[in-house]
Every structure is written in structure tokens, then in C-alpha cells.
Amino acid sequence: xxxxxxxxxGWPDPVPLPRGLPPVAPFxxxxxxxxxxxxxxxxxxxxxxxxxxxxVGALVALSSLIGARAVVKPKARDDWAVVPNLWGLIVxxxxxxxxxxxxxxxxxxxxxxxxxxxxxxxxxxxxxxDSKVAELTAKQNEKQAAGVAAKDPAKARALLExxxxxxxxxxxxxxxxxxxxxxxxxxxxxxxxxxxxxxxELHGLLCSMDKQGQEQARGFYLTGYDGNQGCTVDRIxxxxxQYIPRVCLAMLGVIPPGxx
Numbered sequence: 001x002x003x004x005x006x007x008x009x010g011w012p013d014p015v016p017l018p019r020g021l022p023p024v025a026p027f028x029x030x031x032x033x034x035x036x037x038x039x040x041x042x043x044x045x046x047x048x049x050x051x052x053x054x055x056v057g058a059l060v061a062l063s064s065l066i067g068a069r070a071v072v073k074p075k076a077r078d079d080w081a082v083v084p085n086l087w088g089l090i091v092x093x094x095x096x097x098x099x100x101x102x103x104x105x106x107x108x109x110x111x112x113x114x115x116x117x118x119x120x121x122x123x124x125x126x127x128x129x130d131s132k133v134a135e136l137t138a139k140q141n142e143k144q145a146a147g148v149a150a151k152d153p154a155k156a157r158a159l160l161e162x163x164x165x166x167x168x169x170x171x172x173x174x175x176x177x178x179x180x181x182x183x184x185x186x187x188x189x190x191x192x193x194x195x196x197x198x199x200x201e202l203h204g205l206l207c208s209m210d211k212q213g214q215e216q217a218r219g220f221y222l223t224g225y226d227g228n229q230g231c232t233v234d235r236i237x238x239x240x241x242q243y244i245p246r247v248c249l250a251m252l253g254v255i256p257p258g259x260x
Contacts (some may be wrong), residue, residue: 040055042100043104044101053097063086068248089202093256100104109174116142130165137163145157175195200253201254227248229246
């Protein structure tokens with residue numbers, strides 16, 4: 001028979017799309033490693049904040065400690081490696097204890113950094129004395145070389161050989177709060193396994209990447225998200241060819257829904 005012409009009879013009148021968001025599923029503590037559950041739940045209870053906040057902070061902070069020291073190889077017959085550094089973002093209205101919750105979760109990292117700073121200061125003071133001794137030795141050798149240069153050039157040459165100077169100690173960094181890309185590159189040169197970038201208001205960092213002159217920032221952070229790529233930094237003032245073995249960044253921050 002003849003085909004029936006299409007008709008809209010039987011369809012209900014259109015209604016507006018719903019404006020509300022579906023409810024967020026409650027956080028399941030079973031998603032966390034057992035060793036972290038009590039700590040995460042205790043801080044969430046004392047802060048009277050959702051356990052999601054403290055769980056995200058704990059996992060991202062822990063991932064920054066591991067950094068690129070250990071990698072995940074998802075394929076048995078492939079050399080593809082994934083660095084387990086995590087990026088975490090807490091979304092919530094003002095007054096829901098986002099920042100205080102993360103401050104509590106980051107206390108262990110801040111304690112590690114304080115200890116590292118004390119040990120570095122002691123090592124740096126010793127290095128300064130050793131460097132002064134090396135400098136005095138070099139001056140003394142130069143005086144002796146001047147006295148024997150005419151009679152014994154070979155001895156003078158030996159005396160003028162550079163004196164071994166100790167390498168300046170560096171302190172391991174755990175958390176970076178507010179740094180330009182250039183400063184972050186300097187930090188990663190002496191922390192090749194990675195650091196945590198923590199921004200209390202991540203919206204400020206995202207906006208700064210849109211400013212003129214910050215075009216490279218977005219690319220650098222994306223390289224840090226991969227966590228397994230090297231980077232060569234060439235600058236006129238610092239010389240050329242400074243190499244960062246791995247640009248590995250974990251990131252943690254908060255943002256209100258409106259800004260997001």
C-alpha cells in the first residue's frame with residue numbers, strides 16, 4: 001500500500017530541559033587504600049566537611065611523594081609507562097571548609113619540608129666553610145706558583161690546577177605554592193622526581209595562563225601532567241642547555257562552582 005505520511009500526532013508538547021544537576025553519589029571509603037581510611041575520615045569528621053575533600057587531598061599529596069620514582073606499565077609486552085602523579089581539584093561554595101581540609105592533609109608534607117630545610121641549612125653552612133678553605137688554598141697555591149714559575153714551570157702549572165671545590169647542597173622541595181614557570185623549572189632541576197603545585201585558589205593560576213607573555217605556561221604544565229618528559233631550558237642569562245630530566249608535577253587546588 002501507499003506509504004503513510006509522517007505526522008507528529010501522539011508526541012507530547014516539548015518541556016524545558018531540567019536545570020538542576022543530578023545528586024552527587026556519596027563518597028565510598030572503600031575506594032581508598034585501607035591505610036588512609038582512618039586518617040581521611042578523622043580529619044573530615046573534625047573539619048565537618050565532606051570526606052571527598054580530604055580523600056582527594058590525601059591521594060594527590062601521596063602521588064607527589066611518589067612522583068616519577070615508580071611508574072605503571074599497563075601493557076605486559078609494551079614499554080609504555082605512566083607516571084602516577086595526580087591532579088586534584090575540589091569544587092565547592094565558599095564556607096564549606098575546602099581550604100582548611102586541604103591544609104590538614106598537607107601537614108605531613110610541610111613537616112617533611114621543614115625537616116629538609118633544617119638539614120639543608122646545616123649542610124650549607126658546612127659547604128660555605130669548605131668553599132672558603134678551597135678559596136684560600138687556591139690563593140696560596142697561586143702565590144707559590146708565582147715564586148717558582150721562572151725556575152720550574154711544570155711545578156707552577158701543577159700548583160695552578162683548579163682546587164676541588166665541594167658541590168653546593170640543594171634542599172628537596174615538596175610543595176610549591178606560587179611560582180612562575182621559570183622558577184618552577186629551577187625547582188625541577190634539583191627535584192627531578194617531581195613536586196606538588198598547591199594553589200588555594202586555582203582560578204588565579206588558570207587566569208594567569210591567558211595573560212600575554214605566559215603562552216608557554218599551559219604547555220609546560222601539560223608536560224608536567226605527563227610526568228615522564230624531559231625539558232631543555234635555554235636562557236641567555238643562565239647559559240644554554242640546562243636539562244630537566246623529568247617535568248613531573250602533581251597539582252592540587254580549590255575552586256568555587258561559579259568560577260569553574
